[in-house]
Structure formats: structure tokens, C-alpha cells
Amino acid sequence: MKSTYLIISLMILSITIFSCSNNDDADMSLTGTGDVKIDFDNSFNGNDLLLETSGFTNSMGENLTINRLNYIVSNFVLTDENGNKFIYPKDQSYFSTSEESGNTEITLSEIPAGRYVSVSFGIGVDQEKYKQGAEGQGTFLTEAEETQMMWSWQAGYKFLNFEGTFTSATVTDATNFKIHMGSHGTALDNYKEVTLPLGTEALVSNSMNPIIHIVADANAILDGQNKISLSEQPVIMVDEVKSPQIAVNTSGMFTVHHVHNGEGDSH
Template sequence: MKSIYKLSTVLFLSILLASCSSDDDSTQLSGTGMVKIEFDNSVSGDDLILGSSYTNSQNETLTIERLNYIVGNFRLTDADGNIFTYPKDTGFFITSEETGKTEVVLYDVPAGKYTSITFGIGVDQEKYLLGAEGQGDLLTEAENNNMMWSWQAGYKFLNFEGTFTSATVTDDTNFKIHMGSHGSSLDNYKETTLSLGTDALVSDDMTPIIHIVANAGNILDGQHKISLTEQAVIMVSEEKSPLIATNTSNMFTVDHVHNGDGSSH
């Protein structure tokens, strides 16, 4: 009888806990909410501090003075494979280590448990071909943050600058890596999809913070090795710009997801 009593008690508690858990989930994940995405810029595992130096695999020592890039076309995929696409008209953002604006906030995201995030690096042709009047605030922000050559030449998707030395370049020499698309013949817009590892829980009272690490060392030292000693200024290059675009799209990883009310990291 004692065994039956204990078993009944365990079953009752299990059902009660499952019911409470179900109620909690339904309460937490209702309505719409915000998703915050924090881009934590780094270099080869260390926090990026402008003015600091590091040495790449080609024995070039870089002192980074600027790291700006455009991200947009955000899509969140939930555990059931449903995809939420953030509106394109307000869906592009400039992150800048110079200004400290490295957080992106997505509003009115449907409640759910999101397992992955997709976003583009740069501005796609569809957005650009809306014309200057169709860019909204992005055009002004790009002009104010050194992320535009001219309207005709287009956006700089990446603005990476500083100085470097190497075995054969012994004096500090400026480097400039500006990458973007140049007409339909050189479309360097890329997208990346990242697994979140931990579900991002979104509801009217739950705001997840997704911490994404961007390894700036990957820009020149990723899948494709780009030598500054060989060419220190790269802006419009049919050969190297696509390689830098690929490197840049692969520099992002999810470090962790913080689920909470969004008031702290």
C-alpha cells in the first residue's frame, strides 16, 4: 500500500508540475516582444579595442582604428521551422565600434521559441533599387557613419581601417578595406545563418538578448587570406572584394542568449 501511495503521489506531483510548466510557457510566450542583438566585436578571441594591435597569420601587425558594418534582412526561425521576417523598410542597421552603437533591436516580433537567426551583411539589390527615396533613414545614417561612397557608387557594407606593419613594411602604413556592391555585376551582399544554441524566448514580457561575436580578424585572415603588404587599400576590386565579402559573412558566431526582461545582459 505504501508503494502504491508513493507512486500515486509522484504521479500527482508530476502532473501538477507539468500543468504549471505548461501554464508558465503559455503565459511567457504570448503577444509580441522585442529581440535585442548585441554584436560583440573581437579579434581572435579577445575583445576588440580600437587602437590596439594584433598579428595575423601572415605576420602583419594591425592596429585597428575603425570597424563599421551594415546588417539587415533579419529572419528568426522557431523550433517548428516557422520563419519571422523583419520588415525590410526598417530592417537595416549600422553597427559601429567607433560610436559604440553595436546593438540592434527588432520590434513587434511574434512570441515564440526561436532557434536560429539569419541576417545579411550589407544592403541587397532589392533595397538599393528602391532608389534614394526608398532608403528611409538608412541613407542618412550611412552618410553620417562613413558607410556610403555616393548614391551612384552605393553603400560601404564594411569599413575596416587602421595601420599595419610587416617584415617588408616597417613604417606604420594606413590600410583601408571598404567592401560593397558595385552594380549588378559585382554583388557582394552575403547572408549568414547562425544556430542560437539556447532558444530565444520572445513574448510581451520576455526580451532575449542574442550576443553575437564578430571576429574582425576574419576579414583578412579567414577562409581567404588577404595580404595588406601586397595591397593596403581595397575598395573596388573584382578579385578581392568578393573574397572579403565571404570572409566577413563568416566572422559571426553566437556566444550566448540571455533570456529575460531585457533590462540587463
């Protein structure tokens, strides 16, 4: 009799576990579409980036007060756990971020449901888009002009607008610096793309709208793979040597800090 009760008890336990497992799987199913927000948190060598605040010192002993940090991000691609890529529609995939205005968050809309493990994007505007001409830029051309991200249409976009003042051992009076990096027409292409692992899956569905928090370390612009001394050259715009070096540095300043998975717009 005890054996019979034991068998029945085990059968009930198995059914319960199987049922719970199925419910868990159902709860975790992702359907429909959702929004993915990407928050660019600007910093300097591990510290929050506060404009008009001195005290940011690089490895070359230059002390920076940063007044402006704007950059263009574009051509977003999300890759899911199975390696499938969702390419965000190109005409909607250009954004100008600005620490000055606080406009440092972008929204990618109508993303297919899934578990995304990495994000890829460009820094700047690619030649394919630029070659479409002024009419082919849509509303982004106006946005770039309003955020000081254009030289002129013929000269092209500024991919990075980094400005402020600095002092150093050899420059004792506060001196203005300007780092404007971009492609200059079709002659010099400084457009770069990066791919960042998310660490935690970004879950997207009709009720899940994740926020990807990306840290952008402004220190890398001058103090990254290539060392750029403001004391030697405080203004860099169209420079066949240093502009490509800054482009490489800028592509290395982004890391994913964390992913917030949740419903709606809560952080």
C-alpha cells in the first residue's frame, strides 16, 4: 500500500513540476514588438562628465574643463541569442547626442520581440548616406545643423564636437581647445562602427521595453589608443593624420554598463 501511495505521490509531483516549468516558459515567451532605449552616459575616466567643471586630467598632465560633447551615432543593429541580426531602418537610424542639451538618450522603435545580446552602431555618418545628397538626409540634416554637427553641406558632418579649455605644464593660462572630427566629403572617411556585448540579455516584447545604458568615456578621445596632446595642437579639425587617430580613439570610448529590463519607461 505504501508503495502505491509513493508512486501516486511521485506522479503528482512530476505533473506539478512539469506544469510549473511550462508556465515559466510561457511567462518568458516574447511576442510582438517593443522599443529599445539606449542611454549614453557621458563620463571622463570613471567620473561623471560635468560640463564647465575643471579637474579632468589626462595621462599627459593636461587639465581639461569641458564645455561641449556632442557626437553622432547611427546604423544600429541588434543581434539576438541565436545570432540573428535586426537592422534598424537606415532612414531612421541617425541621431545626434548632446551633453549640453541633455539629449543623450535615443529610442529604437518597433523592434521585433527577442533576446538581444549585442548592439552595433556607427559613430558618424557613412558614405552611402552622405552620397544621397542634401535631399537624401531627411530631417537629420536640420538636426545636425541645430546641434553644431555640420561644417557645411559640402564639407560634411562633424561626427564629434568636443570643446573646452585646458592648462598644462607648458600652457599655464586657460586655452581653448576644439576637436571636430568627421569625414570631409568623400576625401577623408573617418566613419567607424563598434559592436558591444550587452552582458545581460535585452528582452523585447509588446510589454518589455529595455533600456541599454552605455558609458561613453570622453577621456578616450585624446587619451585612448592614440595619444593626442592639446599642448602641441589645441585645435584639430581637418587633419589627415590626427583626425583618423581621433576617430579610432572615439570608437573605443563606448562600453555597456548594464541593461534594464522592465515594462514601460521605468529605470
